[in-house]
Amino acid sequence: MALQPVKRKSVSDQVFDQVLDEVVDGGLAVGEQLPSERQLAEVLGVSRPAVREALQRMAQTRLVEVRHGGGATVRDFRKYGGLDLLPRLLVRDGGVDPAVALSVVEARTAVGPIIAALAADRGGPALTGALERVIDRLEQTTDSLAWQELALEYWDVVVDGADSIVYRLMFNGLRAAYEPALPALAPALATEVGQVEAYRLLAAAIGAGDPATARAAAERVLAPLNSSLVSAFTALGTDGGGAR
Amino acid sequence: MALQPVKRKSVSDQVFDQVLDEVVDGGLAVGEQLPSERQLAEVLGVSRPAVREALQRMAQTRLVEVRHGGGATVRDFRKYGGLDLLPRLLVRDGGVDPAVALSVVEARTAVGPIIAALAADRGGPALTGALERVIDRLEQTTDSLAWQELALEYWDVVVDGADSIVYRLMFNGLRAAYEPALPALAPALATEVGQVEAYRLLAAAIGAGDPATARAAAERVLAPLNSSLVSAFTALGTDGGGAR
DNA sequence: CGTCACCGATTGGTCTGACCACTTGACCAA
DNA sequence: TTGGTCAAGTGGTCAGACCAATCGGTGACG
Numbered sequence: 001m002a003l004q005p006v007k008r009k010s011v012s013d014q015v016f017d018q019v020l021d022e023v024v025d026g027g028l029a030v031g032e033q034l035p036s037e038r039q040l041a042e043v044l045g046v047s048r049p050a051v052r053e054a055l056q057r058m059a060q061t062r063l064v065e066v067r068h069g070g071g072a073t074v075r076d077f078r079k080y081g082g083l084d085l086l087p088r089l090l091v092r093d094g095g096v097d098p099a100v101a102l103s104v105v106e107a108r109t110a111v112g113p114i115i116a117a118l119a120a121d122r123g124g125p126a127l128t129g130a131l132e133r134v135i136d137r138l139e140q141t142t143d144s145l146a147w148q149e150l151a152l153e154y155w156d157v158v159v160d161g162a163d164s165i166v167y168r169l170m171f172n173g174l175r176a177a178y179e180p181a182l183p184a185l186a187p188a189l190a191t192e193v194g195q196v197e198a199y200r201l202l203a204a205a206i207g208a209g210d211p212a213t214a215r216a217a218a219e220r221v222l223a224p225l226n227s228s229l230v231s232a233f234t235a236l237g238t239d240g241g242g243a244r
Numbered sequence: 245m246a247l248q249p250v251k252r253k254s255v256s257d258q259v260f261d262q263v264l265d266e267v268v269d270g271g272l273a274v275g276e277q278l279p280s281e282r283q284l285a286e287v288l289g290v291s292r293p294a295v296r297e298a299l300q301r302m303a304q305t306r307l308v309e310v311r312h313g314g315g316a317t318v319r320d321f322r323k324y325g326g327l328d329l330l331p332r333l334l335v336r337d338g339g340v341d342p343a344v345a346l347s348v349v350e351a352r353t354a355v356g357p358i359i360a361a362l363a364a365d366r367g368g369p370a371l372t373g374a375l376e377r378v379i380d381r382l383e384q385t386t387d388s389l390a391w392q393e394l395a396l397e398y399w400d401v402v403v404d405g406a407d408s409i410v411y412r413l414m415f416n417g418l419r420a421a422y423e424p425a426l427p428a429l430a431p432a433l434a435t436e437v438g439q440v441e442a443y444r445l446l447a448a449a450i451g452a453g454d455p456a457t458a459r460a461a462a463e464r465v466l467a468p469l470n471s472s473l474v475s476a477f478t479a480l481g482t483d484g485g486g487a488r
Numbered sequence: 489c490g491t492c493a494c495c496g497a498t499t500g501g502t503c504t505g506a507c508c509a510c511t512t513g514a515c516c517a518a
Numbered sequence: 519t520t521g522g523t524c525a526a527g528t529g530g531t532c533a534g535a536c537c538a539a540t541c542g543g544t545g546a547c548g
Binding site for chain 3 (some may be wrong): 252280281282296299310311312313314315316
């Protein structure tokens with residue numbers, strides 16, 4: 001049997017997860033008051049500090065608002081939430097939410113070329129070495145999961161070369177959402193394995209300092225996955241814009 | 245006289261801010277161990293729960309890693325940080341960091357047209373009413389600050405129309421970084437006031453369901469600020485890529 | 489002499505109980 | 519109506535204690 005690390009979740013983690021689920025899945029309506037810390041502690045059978053830590057983290061992510069003496073209220077995560085809650089939205093009810101996955105891939109496909117162009121403009125030849133090294137490892141990889149990990153590493157170098165803090169932080173957020181879901185997505189991404197040539201062309205364009213070519217090359221890298229997933233998910237997700 | 249709400253910072257907030265500053269400004273190197281919770285509590289003259297709440301929030305934003313029994317270590321915020329720490333990076337040492345501001349405007353200019361095209365494709369005529377209402381209020385506004393607030397509201401409608409959760413969360417994050425810094429940026433943004441026509445054209449293109457035209461119109465809306473800020477900041481920021 | 493099991497010191501995790509600060513709403517007086 | 523007072527409920531903070539995990543040194547064993 002395949003053993004895996006035991007899950008050790010601290011009490012405050014579990015409280016956080018429960019409250020987060022309630023907020024995201026609509027068990028608690030926007031504007032609604034949360035139970036008081038004391039009530040939550042009693043109902044959940046934990047101490048008040050544990051509840052507090054969880055609520056403070058919820059406030060940190062702008063999902064609830066706590067006012068001294070006035071209780072805590074639920075905020076609209078669709079209006080105030082950050083990219084950091086993307087992982088939670090991506091895997092909903094145990095499975096991957098098609099609408100969210102589609103949105104992630106869509107954004108990836110649109111923003112990737114922009115970043116590639118910036119990298120060509122600002123990074124240029126300095127990036128060639130690092131990119132080639134990743135490509136070499138990519139070429140020897142057949143496992144879908146490992147392949148995606150390397151692809152992320154490749155883009156990490158590109159984002160570095162773009163030298164723009166906002167894209168860097170965006171990438172970090174998307175990666176944090178993407179990476180934990182990779183095992184679940186691995187089958188759908190199997191078609192990408194072996195498409196090394198597109199990555200090589202992109203690296204060449206970036207190394208040559210040619211933004212326009214880099215943009216086009218990036219589109220060729222990203223478009224296949226996009227179109228395949230779009231067709232797969234739109235056929236699946238007939239529920240419409242379930243997650244906007 | 246113009247009154248404003250008194251600022252009340254809780255103890256754990258202050259601890260959080262101090263630790264965050266240390267991490268962001270490099271007072272604590274990446275990989276370095278933070279002082280233990282007990283030491284921090286004693287040094288800062290506060291209780292341990294207060295320190296814990298701050299550290300848990302730091303962990304929530306992926307800026308530190310805490311291991312049961314093993315202390316807390318500093319993570320590389322450039323590699324793991326999310327868009328939520330953009331506000332902190334934007335205003336550094338009391339002033340606006342040119343490199344970061346440039347990056348924000350740059351991303352805005354690049355991503356805005358993409359979102360506009362999506363809104364035209366998916367929102368279409370349904371958005372016309374809401375957009376027109378904002379434009380009407382925009383037309384009657386001369387104050388630079390209020391004008392920017394309305395511009396954000398306008399884009400909020402557009403992002404809603406794009407019907408893509410990732411762009412929605414991105415926008416939320418950028419807005420959270422942008423909004424607090426607006427007063428400091430207001431002078432630089434004064435040139436935008438009165439440019440209502442571009443917004444009207446964009447609304448028309450979105451309402452017509454014409455993605456290509458909407459993309460171009462969005463570029464015309466965003467480009468002026470971008471170019472003016474680029475020239476202003478590149479002249480100012482001779483320190484190079486201080487914040488990547 | 490090197491290796492490894494063990495144990496104690498250190499650190500984070502949790503709980504309890506108490507008190508302070510703030511908000512809210514009801515009630516009362518000017 | 520206006521303003522003040524007060525009590526109840528809520529979040530904020532503190533102190534001390536104990537549990538659980540990690541880490542490092544020390545001594546026994548090979």
